[in-house]
Amino acid sequence: xxxxxxxxxxxxxxxxxxxKGERVDGRAFxxxxxIKIETGVxxxxxxxxxxxxxxxxxxxxxxxxxxxPFPDTPDVGVLITSLELIPLASPEFESGPxxxxxxxxxxxxxxxxxxxxxxxxxxxxIIEGEKVWMVFIDIHVLDDGxxxxxxxxxxxxxALLTATMPAERYGLGEDTPLPMRDxxxxxxxxxxxxGIVFDPSLEEERxxxxxLTVISNQxxxxxxxxxxxxxxxxxxxINHMVEVAxxxxxxxxxxxxxx
Amino acid sequence: xxxxxxxxxxxxxxRSDGRRANEIRxxxxxVGVLSRADGSCYLEFGKNKVMAAVYGPxxxxxxxxxxxxxxxxxxxxNMASFSVEDRKxxxxxxxxxxxxxxxxxxxxxxxFTEYFPKSAIDVFVEVLQxxxxxxxxxxxxxxxxxxxxxxxxxxxxxxxxxxxxxDTLVLDLNKDEDNYGQADMPIAMTPDGKITLLQMxxxxxxxxxxxxxxxxxEGCRQVYEMQRKALMDHYxxxxxxxxxxxxxxxxxxxxxxxxxxxxxxxxxxxETKDAEKIDDTNExxxxxxxxxxxxxxxxxxSEDSGEEVxxxxxxxxxxxxxxxxxxxxxxxx
Numbered sequence: 001x002x003x004x005x006x007x008x009x010x011x012x013x014x015x016x017x018x019x020k021g022e023r024v025d026g027r028a029f030x031x032x033x034x035i036k037i038e039t040g041v042x043x044x045x046x047x048x049x050x051x052x053x054x055x056x057x058x059x060x061x062x063x064x065x066x067x068x069p070f071p072d073t074p075d076v077g078v079l080i081t082s083l084e085l086i087p088l089a090s091p092e093f094e095s096g097p098x099x100x101x102x103x104x105x106x107x108x109x110x111x112x113x114x115x116x117x118x119x120x121x122x123x124x125x126i127i128e129g130e131k132v133w134m135v136f137i138d139i140h141v142l143d144d145g146x147x148x149x150x151x152x153x154x155x156x157x158x159a160l161l162t163a164t165m166p167a168e169r170y171g172l173g174e175d176t177p178l179p180m181r182d183x184x185x186x187x188x189x190x191x192x193x194x195g196i197v198f199d200p201s202l203e204e205e206r207x208x209x210x211x212l213t214v215i216s217n218q219x220x221x222x223x224x225x226x227x228x229x230x231x232x233x234x235x236x237x238i239n240h241m242v243e244v245a246x247x248x249x250x251x252x253x254x255x256x257x258x259x
Numbered sequence: 260x261x262x263x264x265x266x267x268x269x270x271x272x273x274r275s276d277g278r279r280a281n282e283i284r285x286x287x288x289x290v291g292v293l294s295r296a297d298g299s300c301y302l303e304f305g306k307n308k309v310m311a312a313v314y315g316p317x318x319x320x321x322x323x324x325x326x327x328x329x330x331x332x333x334x335x336x337n338m339a340s341f342s343v344e345d346r347k348x349x350x351x352x353x354x355x356x357x358x359x360x361x362x363x364x365x366x367x368x369x370x371f372t373e374y375f376p377k378s379a380i381d382v383f384v385e386v387l388q389x390x391x392x393x394x395x396x397x398x399x400x401x402x403x404x405x406x407x408x409x410x411x412x413x414x415x416x417x418x419x420x421x422x423x424x425x426d427t428l429v430l431d432l433n434k435d436e437d438n439y440g441q442a443d444m445p446i447a448m449t450p451d452g453k454i455t456l457l458q459m460x461x462x463x464x465x466x467x468x469x470x471x472x473x474x475x476x477e478g479c480r481q482v483y484e485m486q487r488k489a490l491m492d493h494y495x496x497x498x499x500x501x502x503x504x505x506x507x508x509x510x511x512x513x514x515x516x517x518x519x520x521x522x523x524x525x526x527x528x529x530e531t532k533d534a535e536k537i538d539d540t541n542e543x544x545x546x547x548x549x550x551x552x553x554x555x556x557x558x559x560x561s562e563d564s565g566e567e568v569x570x571x572x573x574x575x576x577x578x579x580x581x582x583x584x585x586x587x588x589x590x591x592x
Binding site for chain 1: 318353356357359360361363364365367368448452453454455456457458459460461462463464465467468469471473492509
């Protein structure tokens with residue numbers, strides 16, 4: 001059936017539930033779905049994690065190899081994050097170079113890790129100006145059940161926390177763990193007709209006007225934020241989202257992640 | 260490249276470019292500067308120089324992108340290769356794709372897209388010189404260009420960034436503050452306080468975030484006044500020329516002795532007045548003449564904010580519907 005029609009019917013249902021203070025899957029507004037994280041799932045990768053948030057499934061892999069630093073940061077390691085929305089994950093994804101959605105997801109994931117200083121990139125310098133460790137995070141979405149953003153951020157940080165630098169393979173000494181300093185966690189909420197719900201499912205994401213992703217670090221400070229979708233938010237809504245997101249992030253961090 | 264300054268703010272609270280923490284840079288806005296575009300705007304925000312053009316509503320190419328119930332909005336943010344210190348490789352990169360996406364989303368909800376089914380509204384913004392804050396400068400210019408194109412909008416969108424340097428919140432980061440500062444948070448909002456763009460990177464505590472959001476809103480309000488004034492000036496200038504032509508012929512009898520070349524002199528004074536006005540665009544205050552002239556003439560399409568209000572009510576409910584579909588459309592990708 002025409003998905004625009006489906007979405008209008010769905011929207012109606014979700015709005016009506018929202019008015020009663022309910023969500024379609026019975027969760028509370030600020031309740032996240034069940035999270036599963038499994039690390040070390042890909043032996044060939046230097047770090048990897050398989051993440052599930054509800055129906056959403058993805059694998060994040062970290063590859064690390066020596067390379068040339070950027071000329072403007074000769075003594076700093078390189079971090080490159082990419083994300084692909086491959087057609088395997090959803091009938092709505094098409095093959096080809098990443099479009100704006102994938103680019104945005106990858107860049108926001110990257111921003112959280114970079115800006116929180118999660119990786120001590122200075123420690124990744126081998127020879128200043130010539131050789132540094134390059135860290136590549138690649139995220140493959142396997143099943144789009146909504147809120148890929150949080151899953152991607154979670155997968156990346158979980159994979160990084162378990163990653164080793166393959167120094168032996170390149171004759172650069174012994175293998176050591178990747179120097180990590182912080183654990184950023186991303187929490188996303190959407191606005192559905194004025195109600196703010198966290199960790200949106202696919203249906204909710206589709207129906208929502210606006211999405212806000214809040215990435216906070218270990219000390220509870222903000223490391224990154226992104227509003228997405230063409231609606232608008234009031235400052236009150238934003239402040240509420242930020243407050244709850246920071247708390248949620250702390251819960252997730254305590255439960256699933258440690259340095 | 261310059262190196263990180265030791266201090267961003269001196270003991271008197273003055274920043275490296277002479278501003279206080281809550282001051283924005285000088286802004287210059289020119290409306291209707293391109294002849295082929297339906298609407299255009301040239302804007303300088305400090306040393307940022309951006310040009311925005313709006314085309315449409317027009318036919319959608321490729322055809323399959325068209326929506327039967329509304330116009331699609333497309334936004335292309337592009338940086339000229341000479342706009343930055345080290346030549347930028349021409350063409351879209353991941354950054355400009357993201358900037359284009361969030362900027363489009365910041366504007367789309369303010370446009371009455373349902374008035375123009377099966378059509379496209381294209382916004383192109385060219386960053387000619389970049390000096391921190393290009394996405395906000397681009398958005399400010401785009402918003403004015405949309406108004407200049409006569410696209411019905413719920414309101415203008417104004418954007419401004421707030422950031423943190425030396426553990427202090429500062430409005431509208433300059434280049435050094437952007438490069439070496441602790442946080443950067445661009446926001447865009449409508450004059451009635453709805454936030455349509457919000458991004459942030461760096462390090463802010465929740466309290467700093469709250470304060471920052473308020474500072475940025477104040478910055479946006481200042482920008483809004485300047486956008487509004489630029490549009491008012493531009494369109495009052497147009498109608499002044501028209502109305503002076505009319506009044507000039509009427510006044511001939513009375514004024515003829517004193518000023519024989521009535522029409523031309525009137526035109527001359529108009530021109531000088533206009534020249535002054537352009538110079539004045541930076542200051543929000545002195546607008547006696549302009550305010551009067553604005554009342555004389557028109558609010559035309561130049562100011563879409565107030566005029567469309569009756570429609571907003573009717574469309575408020577539908578808006579959400581539209582949002583979804585566009586949401587869905589974007590999840591197509």
